[in-house]
Amino acid sequence: MMQTYTIGQLGRLTDTKVETVRYYERIGLLPHPPRSVGNYRVYDGAHLARLGFIRRARELGFPLDQVRELLELSGQEARSCEQVDELVQAHVTDIERRIHDLQTLRQELTQLLAQCQHGKIAECRIIEALQPRVTG
Amino acid sequence: MMQTYTIGQLGRLTDTKVETVRYYERIGLLPHPPRSVGNYRVYDGAHLARLGFIRRARELGFPLDQVRELLELSGQEARSCEQVDELVQAHVTDIERRIHDLQTLRQELTQLLAQCQHGKIAECRIIEALQPRVTG
DNA sequence: ATCCACCCTGTAGTCACTACAGGGTCAAGA
DNA sequence: TCTTGACCCTGTAGTGACTACAGGGTGGAT
Structure with a gap:
């Protein structure tokens, strides 16, 4: 059965x-x-x-729409690998971009933390850095 | 005016x-x-x-709820920096975790790509790797 | 007979916006 | 004066990928 x-x-x-x-x-x-x-x-x-x-x-x-494409492709056994390859390649590129963005972010935040003098909020460099440069 | x-x-x-x-x-x-x-x-x-x-x-x-906290804190000038510091610290930790996860992902995908022989889907290592190990 | 774990549908919530639809306002030009 | 066009208003629904109910039905064991 x-x-x-x-x-x-x-x-x-x-x-x-x-x-x-x-x-x-x-x-x-x-x-x-x-x-x-x-x-x-x-x-x-x-x-x-x-x-x-x-x-x-x-x-x-x-993402689900790429999963959909992969499912579609996986059923077409005689077709060449090319599209699968491209899809995965594009995904890797996307991931690398995201890693890069996050690394930039981490650096900015780490710099902020290094500037913190552990005093009062009034003189906090972190809060200060968040204050916008435009003030008028 | x-x-x-x-x-x-x-x-x-x-x-x-x-x-x-x-x-x-x-x-x-x-x-x-x-x-x-x-x-x-x-x-x-x-x-x-x-x-x-x-x-x-x-x-x-x-995220917006942390922005809300930062706004709240930024108004309390006499308070110590400590909470601001902790909040940013926690955010950095979170970002580092995400970087790590993405790096792991990239490595897995890169390995898949390296195995691709550019043949037909039927023998595609990438598609194969996506097939689940459970099959019954 | 009763219990409990499991299953069903349908709807709404998450996050941080974004995109309409269907209208009103305002300043400038003809 | 009229009209154009850029801007503003409200309210609702969509995005991705689920998750979390509410309110009910089913199946097997005790």
Whole structure:
């Protein structure tokens, strides 16, 4: 017999909240599964694999619309890797930009902290630095 | 005479969209300004300074509730810097965690890319790596 | 019969805006 | 005087990716 799962079991196997599984179904990322007599969703191994794929891609930081593209591509076995490669490449570039932005931020904040003399707010360099240069 | 500003002027001076200024008012971050006869908001220099503070803090990545705290603290001139310091310190720690997470992510993705043989999807290592290890 | 864990739908909340729709105001030019 | 166009007003809904109820039904064990 084919293995089946309730939504809760599927969630435990993929580390996904039940509400999230239903959400993925609602936005068309997971197919509507068949229902039991009691109207429970009945999932099979294919559902499990697809949800696993989605969750792994999410862990790697892909937004849902890119996950959708990856799912689409993963089904077209004869197609070349090129698009997958580009998609991942673009994602890496995006991550690198975010790392850079955060590093800049950290430096600014660290400089502020270094200037703090631990006195009163009135002479606090941090608060001062937040005061805008425009004052008229 | 005291300098006054329309919402649009305030927006231009602080690089803030008009809708955002109204949003800050709605959530209580900016006070309700007086209105003109035509029901236009009329801002003064204090509003400008406060909005500038908010925007600068946002640029530095503080979420709005922390901006609220910073605004609160900045008004209490006799108080010690300690809380400001802690707040900024905690923010730096948070940013460092995010940098670390993104670096881990980048490494994982870069490894995937390095494994790509530029062949067909059927043998794509990237797609393969996304396939879940659980398959039953 | 009753309990409890699980499932169902539908709606609203999160964060920090952003984007309308559908109107009113104001200053300048023809 | 009329009209244009830039600006302003309110209120609501959308973004991403969930999360959190409320209010109810189901299934298996005791």
